[in-house]
Amino acid sequence: MKLFKFLIIFGIVLFPGIKGCNHTNKSNIVKLDCSSFSRFTKVPGTPNIKLVSSRCSNDYQFKKEVVKSALDVFVNEYSESFDVSESLVWENLRDLKIEVSIIPRTVHAAFDINGNFLEDQVAVNGLAFSQDHIWVEIKTSQIWSSALIHELVHVIIWRQNKVHGDPDHEGEKFSGWTQKHTKLIKRVNNILLEAEI
Numbered sequence: 001m002k003l004f005k006f007l008i009i010f011g012i013v014l015f016p017g018i019k020g021c022n023h024t025n026k027s028n029i030v031k032l033d034c035s036s037f038s039r040f041t042k043v044p045g046t047p048n049i050k051l052v053s054s055r056c057s058n059d060y061q062f063k064k065e066v067v068k069s070a071l072d073v074f075v076n077e078y079s080e081s082f083d084v085s086e087s088l089v090w091e092n093l094r095d096l097k098i099e100v101s102i103i104p105r106t107v108h109a110a111f112d113i114n115g116n117f118l119e120d121q122v123a124v125n126g127l128a129f130s131q132d133h134i135w136v137e138i139k140t141s142q143i144w145s146s147a148l149i150h151e152l153v154h155v156i157i158w159r160q161n162k163v164h165g166d167p168d169h170e171g172e173k174f175s176g177w178t179q180k181h182t183k184l185i186k187r188v189n190n191i192l193l194e195a196e197i
């Protein structure tokens with residue numbers, strides 16, 4: 001009888017764990033068809049942050065409500081890490097245009113996260129074109145695997161110093177990006193992964 005009870009308890013404890021292994025199946029993307037879906041969408045509940053699709057067909061976009069959830073996590077974590085109010089972080093993202101596509105891009109040159117300069121058809125999964133316009137590649141059906149959070153950090157640095165978004169990250173040629181920024185990105189993406197965002 002005691003053994004039976006143990007097995008029941010063990011079963012109850014074990015099952016949520018098994019179920020938990022299924023996460024990453026939730027899809028947060030939608031297939032595009034501009035006849036029924038606008039290329040431009042406002043992200044609800046944000047200071048005029050817009051989602052833009054690179055193409056009109058044979059492409060995908062993140063669901064706008066899910067982008068809002070990802071931004072909420074980013075703003076909250078940034079605010080705590082850098083000891084600034086959440087409203088100031090939102091203000092630093094005002095009017096941002098987030099372009100999204102499943103089609104990869106290459107650039108002639110780029111810096112890696114350590115500041116090393118890479119040349120010749122460098123594959124990138126995100127770009128900060130300006131302080132108002134970023135591009136993010138859809139890597140899976142969830143946002144945590146994309147460069148969205150990384151590009152948001154470029155935007156905030158760019159809007160703070162007005163001149164550049166610190167393209168060499170932790171490198172020494174440009175200033176702004178610190179280890180703290182890199183850690184913040186990892187932490188936010190882990191939260192998004194756990195939340196299936």
Ligand SMILES: [Zn+2]
Pocket residue numbers: 150154167169
């Ligand atoms: Zn970067």
